[in-house]
Amino acid sequence: MDMKSETINDILLQSREAFLVYRNRTGDEKAAFLEAIAKSIEDLGDPLIRTAMGETNLPEARLQGERGRTTNQLRQFAAMVKEGSWVEARIDTAIPDRQPLPKPDMRKMMVPLGPVVVFGASNFPFAYSTAGVDTASALAAGCTVVLKAHPAHPQTSALVAGAIEKAIRTCGEHPGVFQHVTDSSFEAGRMLVQHPMTKGVGFTGSFSGGKALYDFAASRQEPIPVFAEMGSINPVFILPGALKVRGEKVAEMYAASITQGVGQFCTNPGLLLSLKGADLDSFTKQLADRIRAIAPGTMLHPGIAENFVRNRGKALKEKGVTLVAESATAPQSNQAIPTIASVEAETFTKNHNLLEEVFGPYSLLVGARSQAELLAALDVIPGQLTATIIGEENELKEYSEFIARVTDRVGRVIVNGVPTGVEVCPAMHHGGPFPATTDSRFTSVGIDAAKRWVRPVSFQNFPHDLLPAELQDQNPLGIWRLVNNNWTK
Amino acid sequence: MDMKSETINDILLQSREAFLVYRNRTGDEKAAFLEAIAKSIEDLGDPLIRTAMGETNLPEARLQGERGRTTNQLRQFAAMVKEGSWVEARIDTAIPDRQPLPKPDMRKMMVPLGPVVVFGASNFPFAYSTAGVDTASALAAGCTVVLKAHPAHPQTSALVAGAIEKAIRTCGEHPGVFQHVTDSSFEAGRMLVQHPMTKGVGFTGSFSGGKALYDFAASRQEPIPVFAEMGSINPVFILPGALKVRGEKVAEMYAASITQGVGQFCTNPGLLLSLKGADLDSFTKQLADRIRAIAPGTMLHPGIAENFVRNRGKALKEKGVTLVAESATAPQSNQAIPTIASVEAETFTKNHNLLEEVFGPYSLLVGARSQAELLAALDVIPGQLTATIIGEENELKEYSEFIARVTDRVGRVIVNGVPTGVEVCPAMHHGGPFPATTDSRFTSVGIDAAKRWVRPVSFQNFPHDLLPAELQDQNPLGIWRLVNNNWTK
DSSP states (O other): OOOOHHHHHHHHHHHHHHHOOOOOOTHHHHHHHHHHHHHHHHHHHHHHHHHHHHHOOOOOOHHHHHHHHHHHHHHHHHHHHOOOOGOOOOEEOOBTTTTSHHHHHEEEEEEEEEEEEEOSSSTTTTTTTTTTTTHHHHHHHOEEEEEEETTSSSSHHHHHHHEEEEEEEETTTOOGGGEEEEEOHHHHHHHHSTTTTOEEEEEEEEEEEEEEEEEHTSSSSEEEEEEEEEOOOEEEEEEEOOOOOOOHHHHOOOOOHHGGGGGSSTTTTEEEEEEESSSHHHHHHHHHHHHHHHHHOOOSSSHHHHHHHHHHHHHHHHOOOOEEEOOOSSTTEEEOEEEEEEEHHHHHHHHHGGOOOOOSSEEEHHHHHHHHHHHHHHHHHOOOOEEEEEOHHHHHHHHHHHHHHHHHHHEEEEEEEESSOOOOTTTTTOOOOOBBBSSSTOOOGGGGGGGGGEEEEEEESGGEEEEGGGGGGOOOOOOOOETTTTEEE | OHHHHHHHHHHHHHHHHHHHHHHHHHHHHHHHHHHHHHHHHHHHHHHHHHHHHHOOOOOOOHHHHHHHHHHHHHHHHHHHHHHHHHHOOOOEEEEEOOSSOBBEEEEEEEEOOOOOEEESSSSSSSTTTSSSSHHHHHHHHHEEEEEEOOOOHHHHHHHHHHHHHHHHHTOOOOOOGGEEEEOOOOHHHHHHHHSSOOOOOEEEEEEHHOOOHHHHHHHHSSSOEEEEEOEEEEEEEEHHHHHHHHHHHHHHHHHHHHHHGGOOOOTOOOOEEOOOSHHHHHHHHHHHHHHSOOEEESSHHHHHHHHHHHHHHHHHTTTTTTEOOOOOOOOOTTEOEEEEEEEEEHHHHHOOOGSOOOOEEEEEEEESHHHHHHHHHHHHHEEEEEEEEEOOOHHHHTHHHHHHHHHTTEEEEEEESSSSSOOTTTOOOOOTTTBBBEEEEEEESSSGGGGEEEEEEEEOOOOOOOOOGSSSSSTTOOOOEETEEEOOO
């Protein structure tokens, strides 16, 4: 064992040891811990925001908002475990005199998987990084966390990790409950995922990164679940009625959505599809005017900026792709220039390269000559986080079968809105069929994100005082349970 | 494309076409269909039982019981979709004047994945085969099914498939909703799993079979979930107090459990662990006496019987393994001889070969010299469907940390019972950490089995009349929903 694999082995053994203690924490204890983390992050105050500004080029207001989202998430998970119904308790009581065989007493609830490895994301230094939703949901579930810091914001990550460690001391938790790994090598990532003690993986980032982790996990002797959210081009279908009635308003809304946060969101709309005609021409002109007026923005780090230049260049060189408009202001170093290109639906449908994400403020306008061409274009688009339909009330009804077909390949369908701006609430699903994520059955936003880190266990004929409180007769925690097929509290 | 791959392509295209229609069925419609299948299977009457008896060597009473379980499962899923709450509806209503940003209207529910491939199991010709729990749960979820018949009972499978096809006609469903594939080649299995239209796989059988399907699915361009239940050795820990007080009763119970159904259950107890001493000696003697008195039984098919002979022979040749007792009656062709062997815990802990399942009426007694040795033995046992603890009330409390450790690696823990006999009810979890299954987060028994075939979708700002009934304001279906964080009907 070389030095590095020895270190990683120690970290996972420590995580496992901590898990054996932490998995037994009550909902109230876990809630207090999550709330202490939130408080501890807030206590870092302005220096945290300054550090993140320096490392990510993100503006102060955005980072303040993101910090609020992060502490809010931690408190939502705290509320979830305090309330307690999330464990999906089911009780079927015994029928000792049932014929031909007695029915045993069966009780079931969710238990945590074990140590989880979380990879910080570059585009959300707080909300999807060190104390982000993967960490918060895993800790809420009763798992321990090994966090691999994103190399683009090491100091921000260290500050937040320090806040978590402070909460660990305040709450008297085992130090192995959360561990911060700063080794940014590919090899360290592989070893973390392939260590036998690791029982789950959370990742937000590129397709190549997420798919590599999935393959590492699937090729283990014991395969483990990987929840990798790998981005999306988030198609937007603009129906003809809406284009006619309020094309200008849609152009305004989308110029803002395409360029928001320098386009560095996994929900950025990278594809706008519509029927060709005079209305699409006016819309294109209006969108182009607005894009020209938006100044380039500085990206998160030089690597992302280089990728944007390369991928945009490649996209614009594809056969039949025309540059429609770009910002009138020349980009400075590490900046991305807002860009709109266009292509015929017929060409789009034949060229799979056009389905690749250009991460940044770039969108491709696809013009179809008929509904059949629009449908053919939809049919080549692989799994996505979101799709959006812009339409007038009557035409939405006409397109209801089309909308069902759209729904079949995405995790969220938005009507008359933009995909950017992900509301953190129980009804939010942030996920989608492959290649948007590696497991369409789970979300990485909202309290259901905790479901990724648990599995059910049945307790058969247990002595009553050995049962977890969640499954005891008197329902001491007052949670919702399915008891003999009836939902009850 | 050769003939076979062309046929399989046609089948999956047909399944996808049917899915586009079937996914829109209401709960009531799906319930009527599932009930029609149950009725149609019952209508097959005695000839179905006779055919299965001829193909599986299973006795009439067992097959009648299993048919009852199968139609009961179908009706439980029918009741589930009729009631409707299983879709996990969540609604967060809009707050248009929220500061700094308006809150959109968000609604979420489960939708079906798409066409599912199900492999029939040899040891349950009804309950885990053609119209078994995988098929029933997938149809309940709104998925279409391609069923690969198990080659050990082709006529039984064809009869049940005919019953499903009759229900399809009765209910006016698309014929592609269920398709029966009788090609038993390995290659056909691979092609079914790797076809791009396939969105999920259900399997019950051997580790090598299940793991091969998992690997096929994980290496697809679009990886898909595989739910493979691959067997288990189901350790039983007999604590010293129980051994002393009621060793004879435990021996009686376990002689029956080990040999039930010629040991051909995935929950068969293949491992009994206890502390050495006079009480274990008496227990061993009592168990041996009972095993000697039990006649060999005919196995499902010659392949399984050959495997039993080979694997039993291999196990008995392992270093330190002693034959304790076998049936006093010599086995006939295709019969398995009830067998008990023993080994020291110290030897057991060092030899991973002893963890391999001997499918049939075989169990290995492991004697530990101390609690530490018992714990060490537990720690080498990989993921299991079940574990059982036999203990007196007081000692169960003493062993509570040990029981927690047992729970950490299994899907179901039984106290003072036997693992065989899986109750079909909502609180039953039939699954467990790898290698018991390929996904510990899902069950293959009980209504929660439908969760394997669905994924969530969020509907944002949808016009009210385009929303599925499950998510409409008035709750027309009267289902349980989480509305603005409150559970309500």
